[in-house]
């Protein structure tokens with residue numbers, strides 16, 4: 465699993481085959497070795513020119529200049545637009561229909577990913593590219609800022625295989641947007657048995673990125689759930705989590721005590737997060753507080769009780785969650801807006817694949 469953020473400088477490799485890339489008009493350093501064919505990209509390439517629309521590469525500036533005049537993707541990205549919000553959009557690209565695009569994107573991404581291997585079986589993958597189109601750009605063109613990939617058939621219900629925000633666009637919360645979209649389009653909303661997460665193991669950087677994302681997702685859910693219980697007419701619930709009105713939450717809403725009793729399993733079903741990720745994020749928020757025996761008597765029906773702790777009741781205190789957000793200066797606004805999806809998650813999954821338009 466890759467990270468949406470840069471590694472520390474001492475993690476960067478010195479034995480890279482490509483030292484710098486030029487993507488559109490941006491020149492920046494690479495971090496790791498990629499596996500470009502040696503007959504096309506020599507082992508000591510200083511600068512590789514990469515098309516910002518299709519990731520086709522060239523060591524020669526004239527070859528590159530010739531390509532970008534005729535690039536078939538210069539006016540619109542490949543694939544189908546799923547999400548569009550404020551100039552940022554996410555497009556689904558089927559690797560089976562756009563093999564060359566998938567391969568060239570993977571080769572480029574490998575320059576910034578510390579993977580042992582990058583998947584070149586592009587046919588088995590979907591690519592979700594993050595696009596920015598500046599409405600004030602006189603060219604009317606667009607930039608691809610990053611992407612995540614997803615296996616079409618994942619036995620572990622992984623909702624993401626690999627994620628990368630390209631270096632010039634990092635530290636703008638764009639990784640969180642991509643992670644949020646990956647949960648939104650996972651199968652969990654229509655089938656809770658499809659709850660998943662990113663492919664494991666996570667890299668150190670990936671673990672940090674996801675840790676922050678999960679904590680904020682959890683905080684958003686807990687705060688809005690309790691706010692909605694405090695006001696039965698509230699519409700402030702997050703858009704991408706299921707509302708679970710368990711007997712315990714109803715009970716606590718009736719009472720003056722500002723806390724919830726929920727099980728880890730219930731929270732996982734509501735947020736689409738795996739049990740282990742729920743526990744990690746509750747601990748990160750500092751709100752993982754097992755209920756005392758007197759409180760657990762009010763515990764709701766809690767599944768089969770696998771003994772893993774997921775049916776254990778947890779006391780959730782809104783004040784602690786809000787305190788966590790305040791001390792860390794965390795904005796609990798969801799980076800993904802449900803009403804900005806062009807297709808519903810179900811439509812996304814049942815969508816007909818468009819025909820291939822790779823030109824070779």
Ligand SMILES: [Zn+2]
Nearest residue numbers: 515517518535
């Ligand atoms: Zn191109």
